[in-house]
Amino acid sequence: MEQKKQHVLLVTYPAQGHINPVLHLARRLAAANGAAVTFSTSVSAHRRMFPSLAAPNDEVQDGPVAHIPFSDGFDEEGFVRGTHDARQYLSQLRTLGSSSVSSILQSLRDRSRPVDCVVYTFCLPWAADVARANGVPSAQYWIQPATVFAIYYHYFHGYSSLITTACSNSEEDPKSTIKFPCLPPLQARDLPSFLTVPPDDPSAVVLDMLKDTFDTLDRERALSSSKPKVLMNTFAELEEDALSAVEDLALIPIGPILSPPDAGRYLLKLDEKGYMEWLDSKPRGSVVYVSFGSMTVLKKEQREEILNGMRDSGRPYLWVLRRECRWEGLELQDDGENGMVVEWCSQVEVLSHPSVGCFVTHCGWNSTFESLVCGVPTVGVPQWTDQGTNAMLAEKIWGTGVRGEANGEGVLEREELKRCLDLVMGEGESSVRIKKNVELWRDKAREAMSAGGSSYQNLRKFVDGITKSGQTIF
Template sequence: MENTPPPQPSPPHFLVVTYPAQGHINPTLRLAKRLAATAAGTRVTFSTAVSAHRRMFTSSSSSFPGQHNNTPLFSYIPYSNGFDDGYDPDKHDASHYLSHITIVGANSLAAIIDDLAASGRPVTCIIYSFFMSWAAKVARDRRIPCFLFWIQPATAFAIYWHYFHDYAGIIAASAVDTSGLVTLPGLPSMRIRDLPSFIRSTGSDDNDPYSILLPQIKDMFDTLEAEIDKQPPRVLANTAAELEAAAVASVADRVEIIGVGPVLDDAAEGSLFKADDAYLEWLDSQEERSVVYVSFGSISVLKKEQVEEIMNGLKETQRPYLWVLRKDSRWKGANLEDGRKQGMVVEWCEQRRVLEHRAVGCFVTHCGWNSTVEALMCGVPTVAVPQWTDQGTNAWLMESVWGTTARVEVEEGEVVAAEELRRCVEIVMGEGKEGEEIKRKATLWMKKGREAAGEGGSSDRNLKTFVEEIAGSNFVY
C-alpha cells in the first residue's frame, strides 16, 4: 500500500484590526502587506473603523462602505465603532467614546468574522493593535488565535510591563523630579522624562485630558496577562531585536516579544490626509543634505507661541526648511512660508519620500515611533522634540542608545525656544565633531535596521516563522 503524503497546511487568513488614527494605520497596514507577501496563498483582511476607511478611500459613499481596492487575497473591510462620522472632541465625551466603541466595535467585528466564514474565507488568526483589546476578546469567543501588534518601541512595552507589575509606586515616588533616575529590571537607568507620559501622572487628574488612556493601556496588558496561564504570550513588535536588545530581554521570562520590523513598506494608500506634490519639486531644487525637515505628526496641535518659536528658530538657522504644519496649528495673519525664499510650509506630505530625498539633512521630530524608525531606516539624523506618550522614550533611544539625535533641553510642558531649536539644528547640520558623530551613527544604525528587516534578517525570519506556524496550526489556543 502506497504511503499517502501528509496533507499540506492551508494558507492562513489574517484579520488585521487597527484603531482609526494615522499613527496606528501606517504600521498595521504595512504589516498586513508584509504578511500577504510572506507566503504564497496567504489571505489578509485589513480593518479599521468606518470613519478612517472613508478617508482612506474618499470615493466611498456616505452610507456604510463595503470593500475597496480589494484583490483576491487582500481585502479592506471596515468595522463600525458607532462613530462612523469620526470622533470630535468638541462634541463627544471621551469616556463615552472609549466605552461605546468597545461594545459597538466588538459586535461589528464579530459580524465581519462570521460573514467571512460564511463566504468560505474563515479567519485563522487575528492581529490587533493599540487600544484594540476588545478585538482579542472577540477572537477568544470564537477560539481564533490572536496576537497584539505593539506599534511603539519594545522599550515602552517593557516600561509599561514593569509599571503594571510592582513598579508603579517607585515611578510615582520619583515623578516629582523629572531629572531623577529610575531603574527598572533589565533596563538602563532612565530619567523620569524618558518614561511614557501616561505613567508620569497619577491618572486621576481631571485637568489631564489623557488620564483616561492609562486604563486603556492597562487593559492591553491585562489581556496579555490572561494568556500566561496557558503559555507565555507572544507579542509582535514594530522593531528589531538588534535595535532594542535590552528591552526584549527584560521581559523575556514572561512575554516573548517578536521583532518583525521596522515595517516600512509603502502604505501611501492608508493616508488619512492628502498631500500636494509641490514640496517634492521644491526639494528637487535644493542642495544635497541642506534641508531641515520639520514635522510633529498627525495628532499634536501646537500652541501659537510654539509655532512662533519654531518659525523664528528655523529662520535663524538660515537653512532651507520644509515644515509640515497642520491647519489647526496655524493662526490668522501668520506669515509662515517666508515667500518660499528660505522655506516651505505644507499641511501634509508623504514622509518616507521626504526622508529618502537627497536634499534632506536633518529631521526635527516629535519622536513618534513611526517617525523615529522612518528616520532611522533612512539614515537621517534628528533633532528630538518629544511631546507626550512614548515620545520621551523614543527620544531616549535616539540619544542614549543609538546616538542619532540632538535632544532639545526644555522644562516639561514649556515652549521650546527658538535659540534652543537653532542650537540643536546647528549641532546636527554643522561640521563639528558632535554633529559628525551623530551622522556617522545614523548611517550605522540605518544599516543595522535594514539588515534586520531585509531578506534573511532577524525580523524577516521571525515573520516567516510566525506565518508558517499559523498555517500549520502550531499555536495552542
C-alpha cells in the same frame, strides 16, 4: 493541491499613527510571507482612506489587502479629541467594536474565507476576547518601541509606586533616575507621559486602556499553554535588552515594517504642492524637515519659535503644518526658495530624499523609526505619550539625534532649535558622530528586514506557525 494561505485579520485603532504601521504589516504579510490579509479599522477612518466609496462600509480590495471596516458608533466623523468624551468613546468602541469585529469573523467564515489569526493593536485589547470567542488565536501588534512596552509592563507588575514616588521626587531633583530590569536608567521626563499625568487629566483614560491591554495579555497567558505573542515594530539588534525584559510574554521583533511610499493610505489629504520637486532643487543633506505628526497641536508660541528658529538658522526647510494648526495674527506662508509649508505629505518619501539632512520631530515611534531607517538624524521635541522615551533612545542610546531643551513653559525656543540644528547638521565632532551612528543603524535596520535577516525570519516563522486548526505552534 496548493496549500491554502493563512488568513490574518488585522484590527487597528482609527488613528493615522496606528493605521500606518498596521497597513505596512498587512502589505508585508501579503507580499513577503504569502498570507491572505484583511485589514479592519473604523468606518469613519475607512471612508477617509477610500473617499470615493459609494457606501462608507463597502469592502475594498486594495492590491493584496482586503479592507472591511468595523463600527465604533462614530461612523460619520469619528472620535474628535476635545469634542467627544474619551471614556464614553472607548466604552462604545469596546461594545460596538467587539460586536462588529465578531460579525466580520462570522461573515468571512460564511464566505469560505475563515480567519486563522487576529492581530490587534494595543488600543483594542477586546479584540483578543472576540478572537477567543470565535475560536481564533490572536497576537498583539505593539507599535511603539520595546523599551516603552517594558516600562508599561513593569508599571502594571509591581513598579507603579516606585514610579509615582520617583516622579514626585523629580521636581526637586530632575536628574534622579529610575531603574527597571534590563532597561537603561530613566529620568522622569523619559517615561511615557501617561504614567505621570494626574488622575483628573483627560489623557489619564489612556492609562486605564493600557492596563486593560496588559490585563488581557495576563489573562491570555493564564488560558494558554504557551506565552501570548506580541509582534514588535522594532528589531533585535536595536533593543536587545528591552526585548528580554519581559519573561512572561513572547516578544517577537519584526521591524522595521515599511511599505513603498506610494502604498500608503492617509486620513489626511496629501498636499498638492510640488514638495518633491522643491526638494530636488536643494543640495544634498541641506533641508530640515519639520513635522509633529497627525495629532499634536503645538502652542502658538511654539509655532512662532520654530518659524523664527528656522529663519534664523538660514537652512531650507519643509514644514508639515496641518490646517487646524494654523493661527491668526501670523499667517504662515512659504519662505520663497528657503522654506515650504505643506498640510500633509508622504513622510517616508520625504525622508528618503537625499536633500533632507535633519528631521525636527515630535518623536512619535513611526517618525523616529522611519528617520532611523532612512538614515536621517533627528532633533527631538517630544510632546506626550511615548515621545519622551523615544527622544531619549535616539539621543542617549543610539546616538542618532539630539533632544531640544524646552523652557519652563514647555516651549523649545528659537535659539535652542538653532543650537540643535548646528549640532546635527554642522561641521563639528557631534555632527560627524551622529551621522556615523545614523548610517550604522540604518544599515542594521535594513539588514534585519532583508531576506534572512532577524526580523524577516521572525515574521516568516510567525506566519508559518499559524495552522489551519485554529492554533498557533510558534
